[in-house]
Amino acid sequence: MSAVVDTTVHMPAPVVREKHAKDLPGLPMFFGGVVVIAVAVWLLVQEILGKAADGADPSAAIVIVVLLLFLAAALIMRGLFTVAPGEARVLQFLGRYVGTVRTDGLRWANPFTTRQKISTRIRNHETATLKVNDADGNPIDIAAVVVWQVEDTARARFEVDDFVRFVGIQTETAVRHIATSYPYDNHEEAGLSLRENADEITETLAIEISARVQSAGVKVIESRLTHLAYAPEIAHAMLQRQQASAVVAARTRIVEGAVGMVELALAKLAEQNVVELDEERKAAMVSNLLVVLCGDRSTQPVVNTGSLYT
Numbered sequence: 001m002s003a004v005v006d007t008t009v010h011m012p013a014p015v016v017r018e019k020h021a022k023d024l025p026g027l028p029m030f031f032g033g034v035v036v037i038a039v040a041v042w043l044l045v046q047e048i049l050g051k052a053a054d055g056a057d058p059s060a061a062i063v064i065v066v067l068l069l070f071l072a073a074a075l076i077m078r079g080l081f082t083v084a085p086g087e088a089r090v091l092q093f094l095g096r097y098v099g100t101v102r103t104d105g106l107r108w109a110n111p112f113t114t115r116q117k118i119s120t121r122i123r124n125h126e127t128a129t130l131k132v133n134d135a136d137g138n139p140i141d142i143a144a145v146v147v148w149q150v151e152d153t154a155r156a157r158f159e160v161d162d163f164v165r166f167v168g169i170q171t172e173t174a175v176r177h178i179a180t181s182y183p184y185d186n187h188e189e190a191g192l193s194l195r196e197n198a199d200e201i202t203e204t205l206a207i208e209i210s211a212r213v214q215s216a217g218v219k220v221i222e223s224r225l226t227h228l229a230y231a232p233e234i235a236h237a238m239l240q241r242q243q244a245s246a247v248v249a250a251r252t253r254i255v256e257g258a259v260g261m262v263e264l265a266l267a268k269l270a271e272q273n274v275v276e277l278d279e280e281r282k283a284a285m286v287s288n289l290l291v292v293l294c295g296d297r298s299t300q301p302v303v304n305t306g307s308l309y310t
Helices: 028-052 060-078 153-156 163-182 200-218 233-270 278-296
Strands: 081-085 087-093 096-101 103-110 114-119 121-126 130-133 139-150 218-229
Touching: 028 060, 028 081, 028 103, 060 081, 081 087, 087 153, 096 130, 096 153, 096 233, 114 153, 130 163, 139 163, 139 200, 153 200, 163 218, 200 218
Parallel strands: none
Antiparallel strands: 081 103, 087 096, 087 114, 121 139, 130 139, 139 218
């Protein structure tokens, strides 16, 4: 099994990229609009009062000026908008992208532009538990969570229909691809596995998700597997396999230790001349010691009351 999975994803090159929109601070423009309205009201009141004293109708020129002032004030006020922390406004003029405003507070821009609100806050997306086959063909249940954030508001707005749904679908696709590219357990074989190499797998997952969602202007901060298990229909069989592997590993360790103890016992007996044993008696002693040391139950001692050879 190869330890490296190809995460190359070929996405179309983005048509638009984020740029800063031409905007102005909102408070000065707001007060400017208030001043224009006040001037228009003052001119209208003065004209009405002046003409009323003379018994004449208001001047058409003054009325036109007042209407123009009110229109200018309306345009100034229409250009005002607010930007909250953690969000941006994408501006369009006659359907053309003209820029993005990220500065929070009261801002002013071309009153004829439309402003689409896009959140730039950090978000979480957790996939549902997916049933897929791993690299060995075993059905497994897997789920993941990805932490992401909009990095390019222009691409998020114009490159995909719904960037939130796009991130969800591409995350699920990446999780399925990773799950089918690695075995659940490598069973002491070379290569990575989903269970034993979580850090490497999640790093590969993050790289693939990043490649898939970059067209939408999204940056992946982190991704993690939140659920990993064999599917219920084979979970019992796989548990028995794991238990058998654990028993074999334990028995192997016990036998290695027992052989070492037997070698040490024979060496000590020979070194201290406690008793001389021929090859047949050594074999019997080794057999008895291995039975005692490797048995999974307590042994019952048998006392030989005769000679060593009877």
